[in-house]
Amino acid sequence: MPDAQRHPTMADVAERAGVSASTVSRTLRGLSNVSPDVRVRVEQAARELNFAISRHASSLVTGRTGIVAVLVPTLNSWFMGSALSSLGPLLRAAGLELAVYVVPDLAERASFFEQLPARRNADALLVFSFDLTDEESARLDDLGMPVIYVSQHADERPSVYVDDVAGARHGTRHLLNLGHRRIAFVQTVGATGFSFSSHERLLGYQQALTEADVPFDDSLVVATPFPYKRGVTEALGKLLSLREPPTAVFAEQDELAASVIWTLRKSRVEVPERMSVLGFDDQPVAEWFDLSTVAQSPSDMGRVVGELALELINDPDADPRRHVVLPTHLIPRATTAPAPGRVTDLANRG
Numbered sequence: 001m002p003d004a005q006r007h008p009t010m011a012d013v014a015e016r017a018g019v020s021a022s023t024v025s026r027t028l029r030g031l032s033n034v035s036p037d038v039r040v041r042v043e044q045a046a047r048e049l050n051f052a053i054s055r056h057a058s059s060l061v062t063g064r065t066g067i068v069a070v071l072v073p074t075l076n077s078w079f080m081g082s083a084l085s086s087l088g089p090l091l092r093a094a095g096l097e098l099a100v101y102v103v104p105d106l107a108e109r110a111s112f113f114e115q116l117p118a119r120r121n122a123d124a125l126l127v128f129s130f131d132l133t134d135e136e137s138a139r140l141d142d143l144g145m146p147v148i149y150v151s152q153h154a155d156e157r158p159s160v161y162v163d164d165v166a167g168a169r170h171g172t173r174h175l176l177n178l179g180h181r182r183i184a185f186v187q188t189v190g191a192t193g194f195s196f197s198s199h200e201r202l203l204g205y206q207q208a209l210t211e212a213d214v215p216f217d218d219s220l221v222v223a224t225p226f227p228y229k230r231g232v233t234e235a236l237g238k239l240l241s242l243r244e245p246p247t248a249v250f251a252e253q254d255e256l257a258a259s260v261i262w263t264l265r266k267s268r269v270e271v272p273e274r275m276s277v278l279g280f281d282d283q284p285v286a287e288w289f290d291l292s293t294v295a296q297s298p299s300d301m302g303r304v305v306g307e308l309a310l311e312l313i314n315d316p317d318a319d320p321r322r323h324v325v326l327p328t329h330l331i332p333r334a335t336t337a338p339a340p341g342r343v344t345d346l347a348n349r350g
Contacts, residue, residue: 008049008050008051009051010024010025010051012049012051013042013045013046013049013051016045016048016049017038017041017042017044017045018041019038019041019042023038023042024042024046027039027042027043028042028043028046043115047114047115050139050142050143064123064313065121065122065123066095066096066097066123067096067097067098067099067121067122067123068091068096068097068098068099068122068123068124068125068126068306068309068313069098069099069100069101069121069122069124069125069126070084070087070098070099070100070101070125070126070128071101071103071112071125071126071127071128071130072100072101072102072103072128072129073102073103073104073128073129073130074102074104075100075102078255078281078283078284078298079129079151079281079298080128080298082297082298082299082302083128083150083151083298083299083301083302083305084098084100084302085299085302086298086299086300086302086303086306087126087302087303087305087306090302090303090306090307091306091309091310094310096123096310099121099122113136113139116139116140116143122145123145123146123313124145124146124147124148124309124312124313125140125143125145125146125147125148126147126148126150126305126309127140127147127148127149127150127152128150128151129150129151129152129197130152131152137154137157141157146158146309146312146313146320148160148305148308148309148312149161150301150305151197151298151301152197153323156321157320157321158308158312158319158320158321158322158323159322159323159324160301160304160305160308160323160324160326161301161323161324161325161326162296162301162325162326162327162328163325163327163328164197164200164201164204164328165200165201165203165204165207166204166328167201167204167280167294167296167328168200168201168202168203168204168205168208168250168252168280168294169204169205169207169208169211170204170208170294170328170329170330171204171205171208171250171278171280171293171294171330172204172205172208172209172250173208173211173212174278174292174330174332174336175248175250175276175278175336176208176209176212176214178248178276178336178337178338178339179338179339180246180247180248180276180339181214181247181339182217182220182244182245182246182247182248183205183209183214183220183246183247183248183249183250184220184221184222184239184246184248184249184250185202185205185220185221185222185249185250185252186222186223186224186232186235186249186250186251186252186256186260187201187202187221187222187223187224187252187256188223188224188225188226188228188252188253188256189223189224189225197252198252201252201280202221202252205250219238219242220239220242220246222235222238222239223235224256228255228256228259229259229263232256232259232260232263233263236260236263236264236267240267240269246275247274247275247276247339247340248275248276248277248278248336248339249275249276249277249278250278250280251277251278251279251280252280253279253280253281253283254279254280254281254282254283254285254286254291254293255283255285256279257277257278257279257280257286257289257291257293257335258279258285258286258288258289258291260277261277261289261291261335264277271335272334272335272336272337273337273340274340276292276335276336276337276339277291277292277335277336278291278292278293278294278335278336279291279292279293279294280293280294280296281293281294281295281296282294282295282296282331286331286333289335290333290334290335291333291334291335292330292331292332292333292334292335292336293330293331293333294328294329294330294331295328295329295330295331296326296328297326300326301326304324304326305324308322308324
């Protein structure tokens with residue numbers, strides 16, 4: 001067994017599997033001239049030793065593969081599309097290719113993490129929007145390559161993200177400054193990989209209420225599964241049936257806010273005259289609905305994480321725990337207005 005203080009080598013894998021180092025190399029590079037039985041033994045030995053082929057055998061000259069891997073929960077989102085659209089060209093300009101691993105459900109996620117050490121073939125791994133378990137994080141820590149967390153804060157690990165807490169706090173303040181005191185927060189449940197941002201945005205909402213001495217009312221926090229249509233109808237039904245219903249809704253992302261607006265208008269609840277609605281992200285749908293929102297830039301995030309990956313790959317002295325926090329900003333549009341009665345109150349005071 002290899003010394004626990006050093007990274008395992010190809011020779012260690014060969015010894016454990018009972019084969020030659022050249023057989024290990026052929027197996028882990030995916031060559032076909034290896035019997036199924038030997039392949040199983042080699043991959044099992046590599047998993048047990050947390051051996052990563054990318055750092056030892058993919059290039060005898062440089063030790064590099066020329067590939068940056070990306071782990072994402074989905075490609076069917078505005079955020080992922082925008083981030084990867086800026087990340088890919090930046091890496092290609094540096095002579096690197098992008099390999100994308102989509103892990104949309106628990107079964108594929110478990111399979112990915114089980115096979116990762118034996119099959120990794122990259123110089124860095126970018127992990128987008130995952131709430132990882134301690135065991136999963138430890139598996140990635142053992143890869144022996146830069147692992148950068150994107151759209152999330154990861155303690156003691158390189159990360160690129162927006163301050164979701166601050167963004168949601170600023171958005172809630174916007175509604176408070178318009179005179180709203182009954183502000184609902186609508187979030188999504190069951191969305192693979194994105195619960196980190198959801199938790200942070202809820203926290204920012206709560207902080208803003210506390211700062212304004214507005215008591216937190218958990219009946220104003222509702223959740224809806226994706227797709228939204230029926231779930232939003234039920235969530236708004238709960239809010240509108242409260243003894244003291246809200247005058248504003250803060251939806252944790254723009255697509256959800258658009259569904260809220262559509263459902264309210266279908267129910268003859270005027271936006272923003274009777275109900276203000278605020279989103280988060282500034283997706284294209286925000287402009288279509290003239291939606292007030294807290295804006296972030298996933299294309300900037302893709303560019304910054306690409307630059308950080310290149311730095312960590314090329315500079316062994318680069319800070320392996322660097323965090324880059326990108327800004328958010330409020331964009332007021334037509335879906336937020338003073339709380340009902342607030343304009344009259346202000347006029348009477350004058």
